[in-house]
Amino acid sequence: MNKDLLNILSNSSKEIDNQQLMDYLAGKLSEDEKHRVEMQLADNDFMNDALEGLENVKDKKDINFFVEQLNRDLHKKLQQKKNRKQKRKLLQQRWVYAAVIIILALIIATWLMIVKYQALKTK
């Protein structure tokens, strides 16, 4: 009896990387390698849907370009968010410093007034 029968229902745990996927789409893989990728496809709906979609891209060379563009935009957006967060933090810090300076100034002013008042009193 063929032991490979058991492989049918055991989900494959290996991952396909982007390069393998691109090579598969470009028809650069050997029959063995193709079969290995297809074993993953049969187990993985995400990968399967993705491959069907990528096959619809007219010029396959565009895929890498689109991916790079999307990744650049993603990092730009995340950087913007980070900058906004830092700005907000800085602004909050400025308010804290201002408050500390005002309180210190008030304490010094009060102390000076008390000293002056006591000097007048002793005269």
Add this chain to the structure above:
Amino acid sequence: MNTDRYQHISDSALLEKFSADKDNQWLGILLQRYTMLLLGVCMKYLKNEDDAKDSVQQVFLKAIAELHKYKVEYFKSWIYMVAKNHCLMKLRDRQGKRPAVLNEQTMAVEDEPLSAAAHLDKDKMLDAMSLAIEELNNEQKQCVTLFYLDKKSYTQIAETTGYSMMQVKSYIQNGKRNLKIVVERIIKKQ
């Protein structure tokens, strides 16, 4: 940004790092791993390159917002579900129809391995599989055998059988699904 140096870090470890310091850069590294797959999924449903690119960006934004709100355990299935739902909503807007929205539970069921087979020994499992494979229709049986047992690629199977690549793919996937159902039934009977 060079993310190669983070390759050894798993998805869940990246999520852990994010939940520890709330630094979005971890999400950037994580999402970037799936850009190509997400683009493919969006292309499959929307069939338009500009719409697909636009949708991937929106899926990114949605994922970032959601990940700030709650913890996700199975990131890969979760992001697939987010993308699929986004596309289905977009299609609904286009066609004015309401699609069935997926949730994490329905996705998890699809990925579940054969539950009844967990405690069964190999010989019994092989017997069940041999019986089950005979119950498939001819097309599915032929494609499943060529694919899993003879280790042929889709192209080779298409050439041998005369079916189209799409047919081969669907016979294999439906055949596998049916096998699972039949095997479960046989095991329960035993």
